[in-house]
Amino acid sequence: MSASLPTGLITALQSARNVAVLTGAGVSAESGIPTFRDAQSGLWAKYSPEELASPAAFRRNPRLVWEWYAMRRAAVLAAQPNPGHVALAQLEQLVPHFTLITQNVDGLHARAGSRALIELHGNITKVRCSVEGTFCSTWAEGEELPPPCPTCGAPLRPHVVWFGEQLPLDALQQAWIAAEECEVFLSIGTSGLVEPAASLPRVAYSHGATVAVLNLDVNTRSEARLFYLHGRSGEVLPQLVERLMEEQQ
Structure with a gap:
């Protein structure tokens, strides 16, 4: 069962002109990877x-x-992009400024249509x-x-990027700037344990952004500007995009 969508998160996304997203292995796992x-x-x-x-x-x-x-x-x-990949590509079209940062190396985001893409660990x-x-x-x-x-x-x-190698400096700098400047930051399908990507949601929150964490390893709850959603990205993200599209009509 997918997570219910908090009204506060929907409201923040409706008014946001700058959104950043971080994805991890959980998104690709739904494509069988x-x-x-x-x-x-x-x-x-x-x-x-x-x-x-x-x-x-x-x-x-x-x-x-x-x-x-x-x-x-x-x-x-x-493998094929799943509904979560597709929904993120659609979300990019609904926001004036959008950045998708991924720890995945499978290229599925690009194949789904995402263009404003930072592949932190390569391809x-x-x-x-x-x-x-x-x-x-x-x-x-x-x-x-x-x-x-x-x-x-x-x-x-x-x-x-192999063990013992540094992340590409330009990609990391772009990701950091996106986290600092966004109004909403979504962390999806990532454990939040691998640095430096794990710090990006905290950077966004400290700069005033609304942050949502979507993962199967969290319990659904809400705090001030912080939402935790238990669910699969391929189920929750299409619902989220559908709600936003309905509100824009």
Whole structure:
């Protein structure tokens, strides 16, 4: 059962001209994509994610790391955006200034139509040169794995942030500014444990924004400018967008 929609949240969204959203693995899970730590199965069950998602792992066994990400990339490309993704793309059209910040690397927000998008942890469907950092739009899954960069011959790597790497500074700065300047901040499907993204709702709240947390790990309750909604994003967000569209008619 989805959460009821607090009147205070609806009112804040109706008047807001600047909205920011943070999404995490819970949104993608509704499209059948396992969370990062639940992704190990079959041949990969003997490995922990930390053994496969770090610069050291890539240096130690680049073929193994590439093949693991190739498996995950195939699973992501076979998945489809769910109603939560679609609702966020629709919400972007209803607000004058909108920013969607995601910790997910699956690219489903873009496929659903979101444009004002900050992918904090990268995008697993893209690859870049491990030395120069330049993107490569096509590559061959042949005998040589990882495939070589067509420019310099260095191994290609997934365009994701690994353990031990810093988040892209420009993306993090944009996310921070969005949190500081928004009037409403929605935190959806994220545990709120992984920094620095976990601090974004607190930054928004401290700058006067109304904050709503939508997750299956919270109990529905309301405080001053703070709403906790227990529910699935694919159920609650379409209802939220429908209410806003009705009010605008």
